[in-house]
Amino acid sequence: MITQTASESLVRDLERIVGADAVLCDPFELLVYECDAYTIEKAVPQAVVFPTETEQVQQVVQLCNRLGVPFVPRGAGTGLSGGALAKQGGVVICTSRMTRILEVDIPNRRITAQAGAINLDLTKAVKAQGYHYAPDPSSQMVSTIGGNVAENAGGPHTLKYGVTVNHITGLEVVLPDGEVAWLGGKCEQSLGYDLVGVFTGSEGTLGILTTVIAKLTPLPQGWRTMLAVYPRLEEACQTVSDIIAAGIVPAAMEMIDRTTLQAVEAAFRFGFPQDADAVLVIELDGLEAGLDRQMQRVLDICRANGAEEIRLARDEEERTRLWTARKKAVGSLGRLAPSTVTQDTVVPRSKLPQVLRRIMEIGQEHGVRIANVFHAGDGSLHPIVLFDERDPEEVRRVRAANDAIVKLCVQMGGSITGEHGVGVEKAEYMRLLYSETDLKAMRLVHDAFDPQDLCNPGKIFPHMEGAE
């Protein structure tokens, strides 16, 4: 526990490094940083710093090392698993002032940006030249590239374009001992162990990311967007499998279930059939030449699987409207309940029908309503439990239902998290996936980077027997 005097001394030292206007230590101001978008658990840091340069990050880390104070990286604070929570106090290093795009290198199809640059700003910087930064988490208008790397962010288009790690070739990091290291660079291959791959998705526990080199992907020349309405969920799921089996990899395949549809219909009056059990939003993209034939094949598959209505977007305006059903779906659920909690799990695509039916049963067993809006193409589920947080008994049932859903997905060969990360939220679930030996191997990696356990401690790993 840091004493009052030591805390004041820490703040003075931090101010010397980054300037007085880049340090927060007022208890009221610090409340903003007591959690990220995972609000169940909270902890107030001793201070928050806003560096603008790598050297400042390095000096802050060196200072924390000397004092034995934990330090926690934070981007935009949109994380959904508590990754930016200062669980053991200490200094939060916020990259929100490290927003510069340092280089656009079109010949090499690379972009170099500081860790605090906003995801969407990368695409804005290169769109005119025919490129984009492909990973598109729903938070992309506010989340930082550094945060995306830390969480290995996905998004609706990962089925075709992959997740963050598939698009990163180089990272500048401040290691937990204060060394500034370049991992990788602009080359396709790297030398030595793949530390870029290990660092990506490490949830800020292996060092502070300061600069990112990312790949640029050509913008698709064209797109075809369609929305298919199904009387039965199984038929929508089968459509997804049949499209893949036909050799077509759409840019996105997003599904909305009956409960969510009711909320969407109430909010936007799309005119979906009353008995619709599921809606599938499918988007194809790529070179214009082959898109019409691909679309025709997809339409045939949708019809063969019993789609009772198919809507095609003829222009950008209609495309936006079709996507509205998907993008506003979660918000619409506020009409059905005062509180919602979104789960994040993954299952093999072929197990979707079974898992979705079982999730509905879990809801019934625990007396809670569950809606589903998810990335069907890659089996990435986001069951949303509807409840009233003012009712403690209902909150208990919600927790039990969530617990059952996570366990179900693991039993089905899936994962406890596909996009949101482990953080503090799912640390104890790691034992569902991994044995003690598996976790020890992960711990070896952690200790190779951060033997003193000062960098974002208390994340990812479940409580170990004998640990403090």
Added chain:
Amino acid sequence: MPSIPMRLRKQTGFVYNADTMPDIVSELKAVTTAEEGEGCTAYALDGCVPQTVIKPASVQEVRDALEVCHRLQAPGVVWGGGSHVGIGSPLQQYLWAMDMRGLASLKDYSPGDLVVTVEAGMTVSALQSLLSPHHQWLPIDVPLPDVQTLGGVVASQGAGLSCQRYGLPREWLLAVRVVLASGEGVKAGVGVVKNVAGYDLPRLFAGSWGTLGVLVELTFKVAPLPEVSLAVRSDVADVARLFELQDALNHPLLQAEMLEVTYGREEGWRLYCGLAGFEEDVRWQFDLLRERTHSEWAQIEADEVEWLRDRYLLASAVCRCRCVVPPAQTADMLVWTHQRFPDANLQAHFGAGIVYVWWEETVPDVQALRELRAQAHALEGFCVLEKASAEIKREVGVWDAVRGGVGVLRRLKEGFDPHGILAPGRFVEGL
């Protein structure tokens, strides 16, 4: 079990002492197939022949064998198909080779999920044969697929003809099962296409050249086979034209699967291009290719593509280097190398910045090889001396210097292989 003197634990390098330690071969024979004699010569590396060749038939045998080696602090090397195992610094001590080709079965395949799990000793061809009836493939078209095992390809981060489009094997790797040096079995990753539960250990083991653990099982995501493929070839009049071609080919809508440049004294410079996808896309892209390059293109058949794929590995090279530079510097690297070494053969993954340079008759001197490496550095890349005599390897150094995080690399090696039994000293920075 005989106890190991503590003083030996503290040593590095020559830790196994036959005078004081139990006989490794007899201990291994108690748990797995361990051959001795002439058969071991086929597993020689840099002139060193191992005492025994371990041929495990199960994961349990891998575990038991490594437990013995770990206990005796006996170093050795894990083998796949043997096409890349020669790449590495000369060994200080080489007591055993572990041939993984006995573990080659299919564990699980779900075509609807585009996910397959196999044992690591399966060859690349064997896997493609399992996938192709379902119109799927693993987009790793590395040389010698009948020889290379999937474990070997993953461990060596092998780049194939279409790596510029599909990336390296790690992009397709979802999960692994690994036996650590201690003999403990570890699972890492999950067989679904999105998973962020914990550190990405599959990526750590991919490209670790068998120095952190033994890959025994691999789970890949796979892809639909393209509807049509087209491979074409064009002669390149002179070396200066490479710069023009690089600019012409770097167009966002030209999404070639393969862009390969070759040079040989007899055939001169050639550029190969592979297009794949839906038929209309391929036709449209071929028109774009012709329009942008103003070149004459001739279609080539599958056997020429296979020859191209295997070319640099099948060549009777006395010395071979792999230079890796940022993609847009590939032409620079090729041109400089050709001007400095007019007799050298060249092959480049033109869109990925990977250039192979080899000599079939005369080995360049040490200073010349250092110049080649310096040029790769000047272009923000690196150079690996893949094939040479042990003497030249020692003088020049096989691996280039790692840019950052060397301390982390060392601690990873010490953590995963504390007794240094998995090819110690063979990888970067003497790991």
